[in-house]
Amino acid sequence: MISKLISRGSDNKKYFAAALAATMIPLSSCHTLPPQDRPQERPPKAISQAQAPSAETVKLYLQHCSSCHRDDRSGLTGPALIPETIGKFDEARIARTIAEGIAATQMPSFGNLLSPEQIRSMAAYLKSPTASDPVWTEADVKNSRSLAALSLAGKPRPGVDPWNLFFVVSHGDHGLSIMDGRNYRVLKHLRMRPGIHGGIKYSLDGRRAYALTRDGWLTSIDVYGMKVIGEIRVAINSRNLAVSEDGRFILVGNLLPASLALLDARDLSLVSYVPTKSKISAVYTAFGRASFVVAYRDLAKITEYSTDLSSSRETPLGAPFEDFMFDPSYRYAVGTSRSSGQAEVADIESQRVVARFPLEGLPHLGSGIAFKEGDKTFLALPNMKIGQISVIETGTWTVVKKIPTSGPAFFCERTKIRTRSSPTRFSARRKTKSTSSARNASNWSKHSYPPLEKPRLIRSLPKTADLPL
Incomplete structure (x- = not known):
């Protein structure tokens, strides 16, 4: 798993991979739930005699x-x-x-x-299943927090561009290597908790990096100092995390216990812990809306919460979203339910589903991209089951092209900056033991390609998929 902060230098005027970050953003949730969404008492699991251990x-x-x-x-x-x-x-x-x-x-x-x-x-x-779900309470979350330091390094290492680094997760030794993006030299190798997934996320100023494991451990890293500065365990099994648009909060969606954990992004202190009725599919930030959006595995709805968690509103769906992405405006969430054979488009402004279109196979919307041709915007969606990329026109929400690939693909990325007279080019990558994502921190005015949303592109964070490893 590889994540990169792209340099502002001239080497990146032609090549970049920031389309994912520009079009898909993390979501979140709140500290109060309506009665129908509050968790109910679960009966003990029934274990057959054959499953019972000696x-x-x-x-x-x-x-x-x-x-x-x-x-x-x-x-x-x-x-x-x-x-x-x-x-x-x-x-x-x-x-x-x-x-x-x-x-x-x-x-x-x-x-x-x-x-x-x-x-x-x-x-x-x-x-074998456990006799009952393991318990991880709000008190356990608070007690698990540890800090190595509150202050960050004042400046980056001499000769190191902090905006041109690779963060490479190695599952073999549970390590995180920080590499120089210019010469691929390993600058620092950190020992991490096992099972990092979902991609490394970054603070808006690029000073902190956040890594989440499947076991619910959230680690904060000082990018300049290249060291771990804190960690906390928010759950037994976590899905993904999102950093708020203002950079103040981190929201983590969890599978076990089904919950949402809101943390202070500076010191990882727990701000709010929310048990939920359903396991969380994803949490994302809706940039430009000062909000988080949450999708549930077992509830046919998505919920938008204000960044300060003071208000929320729901959009009912035809089926639960197991995977979704935003269009560049962050008003429309395009999602799928596994094996449904179709996608739904939810307008979180009007709080209703506005379109449906067929989408066969196993599309991975969380790793799609958006691009413009003329005055039209399109989505390119990879498929992890069949060898094709589906191209969707957002104005009509129809499939306008199916591009054959040599095999199932895990994600799409933009491979070149196009000029006004040349077509957009993108590539599909197969699912491997590593994935890559990028945040483009360069000056967009240097490029001939007109950005979809200039302020949001500059401020957006990398969005990487939850790769099952």
């Missing part, structure tokens, strides 16, 4: 694993070991990890301590 397996887990992963498997210094976080791995891979460990991490090998049968039983136990 007493010996549980004893082995408590003996060897609980000090890092907690007794309830919700994670501590190590990641949560529950179906919500490791369900995508088969038992053979989990067993191999137990036996061999993970190099350059605190995960040791247990091949010499446990028999092959014990390792297989442990892998099956970790894949």
